[in-house]
């Protein structure tokens with residue numbers, strides 16, 4: 152049967168290889184897994200491997216930067232601009248950068264749901280309300296499954312599809328999740344026809360997040376534990392190499408997420424922001440964004456780095472505590488400053504994590520970018536989200552954490568009024584409607600400074616019109 156999807160695919164295969172052929176002639180991009188502590192072995196990206204076999208440290212994807220430098224900075228900019236309006240799948244915000252991301256997936260094995268190319272919104276009115284001249288919100292949650300997790304998942308699932316095409320014995324992909332990872336894995340797995348297993352902490356994720364893997368036909372396991380407990384189980388489960396681990400411990404995810412850096416620079420016409428704020432839980436994303444900027448500097452696309460701020464909920468703040476411990480002792484943060492905490496309940500449920508897997512990478516990210524860690528209370532994150540909503544944004548609680556931290560850093564003068572600032576919005580507000588309902592119905596144990604409840608009215612036109620005029624007069628006075 153020749154469906155429209157089938158026709159689309161045949162267009163891909165014709166359009167994409169010629170460019171790949173061209174690229175392969177001028178450069179031979181290649182990449183491999185490497186231990187972050189510097190052990191010498193390289194492992195092919197097709198190996199089922201998550202930690203260094205010599206020292207058990209995390210791995211990261213290392214690229215042949217020399218090969219990538221065969222294209223000049225100006226040519227890179229031009230290529231990225233052209234691909235953004237070119238044929239599928241290289242118009243994806245991730246696959247437009249395939250040489251720097253995952254050069255070892257053939258175009259026909261790319262599993263894309265149109266990720267990336269998310270809006271970089273000038274948040275003019277909200278920015279002015281908190282005293283900033285140039286604030287942007289990068290809407291990474293305006294995406295197929297409603298969070299930035301799509302960026303990493305397209306790379307991971309495409310890599311698995313390539314492994315299966317090459318005869319690899321992967322039966323299923325599996326993840327532990329605070330909600331958004333499972334939604335993204337389930338969607339990309341379904342699009343590729345690869346079975347998906349998700350382990351979720353019972354009762355700790357939003358209804359919308361739970362519905363997504365259910366709808367996509369994943370095997371949804373609701374575990375009587377928290378996220379950190381699910382993470383322990385999935386690491387045990389994936390001892391079996393035919394069950395492939397899809398958490399950000401798998402550094403293929405990081406490669407997709409790092410494209411946030413290049414994409415926001417493209418949108419700023421390659422003018423570097425001074426600050427980039429990102430909510431942090433398992434700390435894969437802050438590491439990814441730093442890696443993106445560091446590699447772009449190595450390729451000559453920028454000449455310095457923005458300062459990153461990792462923003463945590465005060466209820467689940469192990470990196471913040473480590474940062475403060477180092478600061479109190481007057482030294483640069485290191486792994487010695489860190490201790491896992493028990494994550495307490497936070498409205499920012501996707502970052503309710505006490506033992507972040509990517510901690511060593513996040514510490515490197517902070518050191519590389521002269522970064523900071525900030526935290527926000529439950530009242531602060533909810534009020535900041537509500538204030539931003541009043542200015543036309545519609546933010547999830549995690550973005551609320553980043554905005555609350557931003558407000559604090561502007562207030563105390565750390566971030567200057569004329570700084571160019573980007574806040575990474577990690578999910579779509581509509582995935583967290585319970586958060587907003589509780590706030591506006593004043594169901595929290597803190598006051599809701601910006602609560603707005605519907606006004607009950609009858610059906611008599613004169614009465615309704617009269618009531619509306621009275622209410623308008625009240626708000627005007």
Ligand SMILES: *Cc1c(COP(=O)(O)O)cnc(C)c1O
Pocket residue numbers: 298299300331332399430431432433434435436437501502547549577578
């Ligand atoms: C996953 C997630 C985060 C945290 O990202 P990490 O890489 O785990 O630090 C933040 N916000 C949302 C909405 C998420 O889904």
